[in-house]
Amino acid sequence: MIKLHQFAPAFGLPNASPFCMKLETWLRMAGLPFELDNRGDVFKAPMGKLPYIVDDDGTVVADSTFVIDHLTRRHVVTLDAHLGPLERALATAFQRLIEEDLYWAVLHTRWIEDAGWRLTREAFFGAMPAPLRWFVPALARRGLRAELRGHGMGRHAVDQIHAIGCRDVTALADFLGDKPFMLGDRPSTLDACAHAFLANILWPPVDSPIQRHARARPNLEAYCQRMKARYFAA
Numbered sequence: 001m002i003k004l005h006q007f008a009p010a011f012g013l014p015n016a017s018p019f020c021m022k023l024e025t026w027l028r029m030a031g032l033p034f035e036l037d038n039r040g041d042v043f044k045a046p047m048g049k050l051p052y053i054v055d056d057d058g059t060v061v062a063d064s065t066f067v068i069d070h071l072t073r074r075h076v077v078t079l080d081a082h083l084g085p086l087e088r089a090l091a092t093a094f095q096r097l098i099e100e101d102l103y104w105a106v107l108h109t110r111w112i113e114d115a116g117w118r119l120t121r122e123a124f125f126g127a128m129p130a131p132l133r134w135f136v137p138a139l140a141r142r143g144l145r146a147e148l149r150g151h152g153m154g155r156h157a158v159d160q161i162h163a164i165g166c167r168d169v170t171a172l173a174d175f176l177g178d179k180p181f182m183l184g185d186r187p188s189t190l191d192a193c194a195h196a197f198l199a200n201i202l203w204p205p206v207d208s209p210i211q212r213h214a215r216a217r218p219n220l221e222a223y224c225q226r227m228k229a230r231y232f233a234a
């Protein structure tokens, strides 16, 4: 069986890592049987990040998008077969908006801003035994700060970061409109991504201008509830 290696659930979400939740959502959407390894061992991950999978033939694949590509080919998943070139182009553009821009703005609210960090530290490291919990959280936060600067997001002023995140959320809410799924009446891989990242903004107890902005767009909450009911009921 396919084994999905990811972090342990946190914040009342299937996963507080939106990339892990994206892949778990996609596996459920694809109807592929899988089992979870929630130990969150990044040191065993091929690229030092989660998620990654071990396929049922032993093949190891890292990175949520490359995993989806691999599983689509190997297990003949037809989730996106109905999409034409324009819809595929839109899916790529929105995936990039979510993963390469919005993600970093949200990361900043969780790991760098003090109110978010207090909750993140407790949720991710609260159960860690001493003496590890005395220094690992600060080291992890320092690493995230460096990554945010490397990406460029971390070089902006806080209110600029919030403005960037809110603009992305507006684009998603306007694009979704009153459609059941991002690309119309039928679900596609983009919904695994959009659901995971939007739920990770809407549902954790981390108050931020980005969360308030998302909560002010009721179609986003309704969409995430629809995805949850459809794919996480069991």
Ligand SMILES: N[C@@H](CCC(=O)N[C@@H](CS)C(=O)NCC(=O)O)C(=O)O
Pocket: 017, 018, 019, 020, 042, 048, 049, 050, 051, 062, 063, 064, 065
């Ligand atoms: N492009 C990767 C991104 C994965 C990613 O950034 N994972 C984060 C959690 S959301 C991670 O494992 N961070 C641990 C670390 O950097 O040490 C994917 O799509 O899977």
